[in-house]
Amino acid sequence: MIATHKLTLKAGARTLVHQLDWQVNAGECWSIIGRNGAGKSTLMRTLAGLRDPDGGSVAIQGRPLADWPLADLARQRAFLAQSRSDAFAYRAIETVLAARHPYHANRYWEGSDDDRIAREALASMEVLDLAERDVRTLSGGERQRVAIAAMLAQDTPLLLLDEPANALDLAHQSSVMRLLTRLCREQGKTAIMIGHDLGHAHHASSHALLLMGDGEWQAGPASELMQGPLLSRYLGHPIEVITHGSRRIFIPTEESE
Numbered sequence: 001m002i003a004t005h006k007l008t009l010k011a012g013a014r015t016l017v018h019q020l021d022w023q024v025n026a027g028e029c030w031s032i033i034g035r036n037g038a039g040k041s042t043l044m045r046t047l048a049g050l051r052d053p054d055g056g057s058v059a060i061q062g063r064p065l066a067d068w069p070l071a072d073l074a075r076q077r078a079f080l081a082q083s084r085s086d087a088f089a090y091r092a093i094e095t096v097l098a099a100r101h102p103y104h105a106n107r108y109w110e111g112s113d114d115d116r117i118a119r120e121a122l123a124s125m126e127v128l129d130l131a132e133r134d135v136r137t138l139s140g141g142e143r144q145r146v147a148i149a150a151m152l153a154q155d156t157p158l159l160l161l162d163e164p165a166n167a168l169d170l171a172h173q174s175s176v177m178r179l180l181t182r183l184c185r186e187q188g189k190t191a192i193m194i195g196h197d198l199g200h201a202h203h204a205s206s207h208a209l210l211l212m213g214d215g216e217w218q219a220g221p222a223s224e225l226m227q228g229p230l231l232s233r234y235l236g237h238p239i240e241v242i243t244h245g246s247r248r249i250f251i252p253t254e255e256s257e
Contacts, residue, residue, distance in 0.1 A: 001026045001061065001158055001190040002047060002077075008055030008215075009042050016042055018215030019056065024207075026157065029184040029191045031201035031208050031222065035236055038213030040194045041082055044162050047192065048079040060158065074102035077158040078151045082166065082194075084143075086135045092146045093131040096121055099154040121149040124179065126172070140167035148176060159183070161193040165200065173197070177204040198239070198250035202226050210234045226250075 007020040016039030024030055032040045045051040047058055049065045058065045060076050068076070078099070090098075096118040097110050104110070110118075122128040125145040135143060144167045151159060159180070165173040181204045183189040195201050201208065201222070208222045212234055218225060226248065228241040242249040 001028075002058065002192075003062075004047075004056060004058050006056035007046070007053055007058060009039055009046060010054040011037075011039070011042065015215040016213060017211060017217060020217055022209065022219050024190055024192060026190055027184050027188045028207055029180060029205045030193070031205040032192065032194045032211065033198070033201060033208055033226075033231070034211035034234060035213055038211040038234075040211060041162055043211070044079075044160055044192070044194060048077060048160050049073060050079070071102050074154070074156075076156055077160055078154040078156040080147060080151050080159075080161040080164055082162040084147060086143070089134045089136060091131065092122065092127065092133050092135055092138070093118060095135050095146055096150045096153050099150040102154070117155065118149075118153045121153040122146070124152060125149040126175075141169060141172060144168055145172065157189055159189060159191045159193075161191065163194050163196075165195055165197060173200060180204055198226065198231065199248070202248050202250070 001024050003023040004020045007017060007022070008015065009017040032043065034040050042051065046053055060068065065073070097114055100110055100114040100118065103114070119128060119131065122131055125148055127142060127145045127149060130138060130142060130146070135146060138146065148164060164176055168176065177200045180191045180193070184191055184206070205222045207220065208225045209217065209219045210225055210230065211217050218230070228239050231239040231250070238253040240251045240253045242251060
C-alpha cells in the first residue's frame with residue numbers, strides 16, 4: 001500500500017529518521033510511537049505528500065508520491081492533521097461534504113450519493129445530530145469527530161491519522177479505535193496513526209513503528225515491539241507491561257534514583 005525507501009527526515013541539523021526502509025501492506029493498522037519531537041508528525045506529513053523528504057522516497061501502490069496527480073492522490077490517501085483552525089462558518093455537513101471533492105470530476109455541486117456518504121460518516125462518529133451546526137460552535141471533541149467523519153467520507157484505502165483520539169473522551173477514544181480496527185480487518189483499509197495511549201495502540205494496531213528521534217527506528221508486529229524494555233528506551237521512561245487476559249496494560253513507573 002505504502003512504502004519508504006531509505007527515507008531520511010531532518011529538523012534543521014538534527015536527523016529525526018535515517019534511511020527508513022518500511023513497507024505497509026493492505027489491511028494493516030500501524031501505530032507510530034515515540035517521544036515528543038521524535039519526528040512522528042514530520043513522518044506523517046511526509047507520507048501524506050505534504051512535506052518533501054530530506055532523502056529517500058515514499059511510494060503509494062508502488063508509485064512515487066511525486067508522480068501522483070493531486071486528484072488521484074486524494075482518492076488514495078486521507079490525512080487527519082493533529083490540529084486545525086476553522087476560519088469560516090461552515091456547517092458540519094459542509095465540512096464533511098468537502099472531503100468528497102476528489103470524486104466530483106467536472107461537477108461543481110455534490111450529488112445525492114455524496115450527501116448520503118457524508119451523513120453515514122457523521123452517523124458513524126455519532127455527530128449526525130450536529131450536521132447543521134456551525135463547526136466553530138462545536139466542542140473540541142465534537143470537532144474532532146467531524147474531522148474523522150470527513151476522513152471516512154473521503155473513502156480512501158489509506159488512512160493517515162495524527163493523534164485521532166485528540167480531545168476525545170474515553171468512550172469515543174475507544175469507539176474510534178474499534179472503528180479503525182474494523183475498517184482494516186473487514187474492508188482491507190490500511191491505517192497509520194500516531195497516539196500516546198499505548199493501550200489503545202496495542203489493542204488497535206497489528207504493527208508498530210518506533211522512532212527514537214535521533215535517526216534510529218524499529219518496525220514490526222506490535223506484539224513483538226511493544227515490550228517494556230524496548231518501549232522504555234524509545235520513550236525515555238520506564239514502562240511496565242502487565243498482561244490481563246488477552247490485553248496488555250502499559251504502566252509508567254517511577255524512575256529509580
